[in-house]
Amino acid sequence: MPTFAGLTMLALSVSLESEPASAKSLPADTIRVSIYHTNDIHGWLMPRPFGSSGDDARRMIGGIGAYANWVRRDRGPKLVLDAGDWFQGTPEGMLSRGDAVVEAFNALRPDAVELGNHDFDLGQARLVELVKKLKAPVLAANVYNAKTGKRPPHLQANLIKKVGGVKIGVFGLITAMRRNYIERNIEGLRLRPEVEEAKDQVAELKRRGATVVIALSHVGVEEPALVFDGEKLIASSVPGIDVIIGGHTHRRLDEPFRDPKNGTLIVDTGNFLTHAGRVTLTIDRKSGRVVGAEETLQPLWVEELGEAADEAAIVARYRGSIGSKLDQVIGRSNKALGRENWAESELGDWACDCMRQISGAEIAFQNSPSLRADMPLGDVTLRRMYEMMPFDNYLATTTLTGAQIRQVLEYAVSGATNIIQVSGLRFHYHPQSPPGKRVTSVEVGSAVLGDTGQYRVVVPDFLLRGGDGYPAFAQGEGSSVSLILAREAFADCVRRQSPVQPPEIGRIFKD
Numbered sequence: 001m002p003t004f005a006g007l008t009m010l011a012l013s014v015s016l017e018s019e020p021a022s023a024k025s026l027p028a029d030t031i032r033v034s035i036y037h038t039n040d041i042h043g044w045l046m047p048r049p050f051g052s053s054g055d056d057a058r059r060m061i062g063g064i065g066a067y068a069n070w071v072r073r074d075r076g077p078k079l080v081l082d083a084g085d086w087f088q089g090t091p092e093g094m095l096s097r098g099d100a101v102v103e104a105f106n107a108l109r110p111d112a113v114e115l116g117n118h119d120f121d122l123g124q125a126r127l128v129e130l131v132k133k134l135k136a137p138v139l140a141a142n143v144y145n146a147k148t149g150k151r152p153p154h155l156q157a158n159l160i161k162k163v164g165g166v167k168i169g170v171f172g173l174i175t176a177m178r179r180n181y182i183e184r185n186i187e188g189l190r191l192r193p194e195v196e197e198a199k200d201q202v203a204e205l206k207r208r209g210a211t212v213v214i215a216l217s218h219v220g221v222e223e224p225a226l227v228f229d230g231e232k233l234i235a236s237s238v239p240g241i242d243v244i245i246g247g248h249t250h251r252r253l254d255e256p257f258r259d260p261k262n263g264t265l266i267v268d269t270g271n272f273l274t275h276a277g278r279v280t281l282t283i284d285r286k287s288g289r290v291v292g293a294e295e296t297l298q299p300l301w302v303e304e305l306g307e308a309a310d311e312a313a314i315v316a317r318y319r320g321s322i323g324s325k326l327d328q329v330i331g332r333s334n335k336a337l338g339r340e341n342w343a344e345s346e347l348g349d350w351a352c353d354c355m356r357q358i359s360g361a362e363i364a365f366q367n368s369p370s371l372r373a374d375m376p377l378g379d380v381t382l383r384r385m386y387e388m389m390p391f392d393n394y395l396a397t398t399t400l401t402g403a404q405i406r407q408v409l410e411y412a413v414s415g416a417t418n419i420i421q422v423s424g425l426r427f428h429y430h431p432q433s434p435p436g437k438r439v440t441s442v443e444v445g446s447a448v449l450g451d452t453g454q455y456r457v458v459v460p461d462f463l464l465r466g467g468d469g470y471p472a473f474a475q476g477e478g479s480s481v482s483l484i485l486a487r488e489a490f491a492d493c494v495r496r497q498s499p500v501q502p503p504e505i506g507r508i509f510k511d
Helices: 054-058 064-072 091-095 099-108 124-133 194-207 231-237 309-326 346-359 382-388 402-412 486-497
Strands: 030-038 078-082 112-114 143-145 158-163 166-174 189-191 212-218 243-245 265-267 275-284 290-299 329-333 363-367 378-381 394-401 420-423 425-429 439-444 454-460 477-485 508-510
Touching: 030 064, 030 166, 030 243, 064 099, 064 275, 064 309, 078 158, 078 166, 078 212, 091 099, 091 309, 091 382, 099 124, 099 309, 112 166, 112 212, 158 194, 166 194, 194 212, 194 231, 212 231, 231 243, 231 265, 243 275, 265 275, 265 290, 309 382, 329 486, 346 363, 346 394, 346 420, 346 454, 346 486, 378 382, 382 486, 394 402, 394 486, 402 420, 402 425, 402 439, 402 454, 420 425, 477 486
Parallel strands: 030 078, 078 112, 166 212, 212 243, 243 265, 363 454, 425 508
Antiparallel strands: 030 275, 143 189, 158 166, 275 290, 329 378, 363 420, 394 454, 394 477, 425 439
């Protein structure tokens, strides 16, 4: 029988039932504790249509109100946790400068929230203000002041809570990969490697009497195509963690992952608060240790769960104050344009074409994960531009050599990041070739890319500053950052092109 954090594991399952496992009968020598969890909310406090047309457009999913109702149905012992990236992503989140999400969290009253990399997006001073407003502790054990070596005073490494008579320790981790940050927003901070920090946190919590240990992680779970030190590495390298509540990579785990070596359970609800999770731990009363676990991944259907009045009122107030201007229709689209992180997409092609048209550049690049919402069929609103490009990225231009462009493309297909969207060029690559030799051909217009040629390129300024780990953009000549926000450029293109026509796919070829 497999083990769970060194003990016999009695149960591991995924359920879509809403009845708390803690409400069911259980042996007298055990107790069940529910761990409710979310991650990567990104400002999505409100419910939204499940689809774009028909019955799907009438069925509402998601939001803090439905989640709060689900949590409050459980009258048993429980913890409520969030794994980071709270506000950035919607107009309500960004234009309120995070206040909308903080207010909603305070109504929900989570036991702890983890810090996410995008929670730095408004700068450290604003982050401190938001943390002070939050009634829940904000965890980030591996964030240190680079000069003093101490954690910033507004952040907490861990906590121990007695739940159902059991001491449960929770510690927080944030991704230490600096490519996930705008450097100016984390100036003066040192991000300690996650595995090193996790080992120390487990030891400390055990020393203080915790018999159950939970890692609240904004690090991300590894995928075959995305190579980095993530939550699977933490689970296999650090004994003593019962559960890793994950986030950051927006990969919803429809089935939880259990490390075969240490038995650590990894769960992740994806993003944007369409689903929430509940880990139900079965705990031996005498030892206080976990002997079983069940994960429930709950779709937040509003028709089934309803909406909690307090949270719904907060959402309605912010939607009313912010939404009136954003819900205006700026154009139409003849087709829904979708996104892809690992392949060319219609939305990526359209966005890059728009950037070229606005800037006059010869080539455009857009990092795929920055496009956060699809272009809908039919009416397109200014709100959708915020949802599609929630980041305050400005259009930036630079001149790259052909060799530098090839370096960009090689990195884009290396597995270290997502594919990059392009306009003005076509390229072929072979993913099984040796690193640095995967791109087999590149054409700019009708000509072959010349290594010594000079090409004017437009990118979001995030990439110009080395974002997502791209060094080549910062090496360009004649670089200039405009005053045009990417979302403003996209909105202008929708207005001028309406109705928007999808570009023809055929720029990125995997051989």
